[in-house]
Amino acid sequence: MNEKDFLASYNASAYNTPKGLPVDICMFTITSTKKQTVRKVLPTRDIKILLIKRKGHPYKDMWALPGGFSKEEESLYEAAKRELKEETNIGDDVHIEQLKTVYYPGRDKRGWMPTVVYFALVNEKYLQNMQAADDATEAKLFTVEEALSMSLAFDHHDIIQEAYDKIKEKMLTTSIAKEFLEDEFTIAELLQVLQVVVPEFKVEKSNFIRKMVSTETRKGLLEEVRLENGDHKMSDRNSQREARLYQFSDHMPKVSIYNSTLF
Amino acid sequence: MNEKDFLASYNASAYNTPKGLPVDICMFTITSTKKQTVRKVLPTRDIKILLIKRKGHPYKDMWALPGGFSKEEESLYEAAKRELKEETNIGDDVHIEQLKTVYYPGRDKRGWMPTVVYFALVNEKYLQNMQAADDATEAKLFTVEEALSMSLAFDHHDIIQEAYDKIKEKMLTTSIAKEFLEDEFTIAELLQVLQVVVPEFKVEKSNFIRKMVSTETRKGLLEEVRLENGDHKMSDRNSQREARLYQFSDHMPKVSIYNSTLF
DNA sequence: ACAATAGTGTCTGTAAGACATTATGTA
């Protein structure tokens, strides 16, 4: 059956879910791949998004955001989490946040079809067993750049663009960078992750490393990880020389365009 | 009929709107009232929110957010705007923005009932002819503090709290303060409006007035209004001595917790 | 010894905030 026949035979009200809403998920991750170099260096990192290939009409065989319908007995948040889990088999330790709800006439050829969009930030370590999840649906990670250059189902291009813009903003104003990092990370890793998502964020690495811990207004944002004996905990995973490890603290500074002092 | 009888007789599916969604609106405004003083001073300003008194069950006679159902032939944004207009009779020149969509089991005694929440920032000058709008429904402005201390219908307390938190954040990181100001405003007015919404934002007025225009990173955020002859346009509406008038420019700086320079 | 990353020293320009002072116009 082609799409035209499908739409002609489609009974919109049969698909309407009076007690649930369509939920779509923009799942972002940052993959890291080892560089083939003589010495240890930072891995190559890329920001990626999960897409699935549609099995049915409309937009059959096109790539789209994963999603599904929420149920009456679950919250929208729970629905998003469930859908993501069905697709990726990840655990509960995921940052998932509502982006927006979309409806305007004509957004779905089938008629009335809103969608509640969530975005998720998932550490690549949770995506190891993704294939096992559901091999009936073809799911694949694309770089965000790639995804945005493709022709996608529905208005998913615009949704991804908006989700990505949101993440770029939150990357610099909250501590969500931690979702993409190990529990304990070096400042070079932090900077790399920030710049993978927000290339416009330009600072000199050596200054960044120092200022993140030395400047008074930034104190409390990161904590140095210490060993029992009080020494700095170090890692040499990215370099010959060991680097100090850090964690985000609970302290979340706020920012303002009216004076750039954090408070 | 009391609420218990009402719920017993309530047929949820009759109210379900397969082709529309409930939309609620947090409409904020800042009222200004002249102080009774010998000399001209800044008015007293208060951040207020619009509530309506519910005419029917559930939560009959309690204060609640204004809202209604979106239609298939309009976007959610248009629905929010329409609902707000029905309530307040304001024009199209309104900042209205989606906050979030809420559903969790039990949020409405009638069963499945999500809501798409919008917040609106409306200048008080547009609310002059509010009474004319629809005198069947009782609508009233409450200070946000007051509203949050009241017992409200549904989970509207939590929704208002979240909307207010969002506005506080956006107040300091975007130029939405302009929604509450005249087209041309003094820096003292700007600061007052900022502090009415975000009391934690503390700066010394004389420094603020200077730094807003003199500091390099803030240049471009505000523009001095000039007369034809190049002189500063001034106003003495709040003081004996005239103050310079400003406008927000198109330039929107971004902020970061990782370095507090705007870019 | 070299390569690559980690981290420090030092200097310049600018911002934030405290506090004092001057400017302006009306009751």
Place this chain on the structure above:
DNA sequence: TACATAATGTCTTACAGACACTATTGT
């Protein structure tokens, strides 16, 4: 002339960014 607000002067401390330099360790 008194007063309330507008705006500037001045000073201290701190941050951002540039750039040079040292530190560490595996190959």
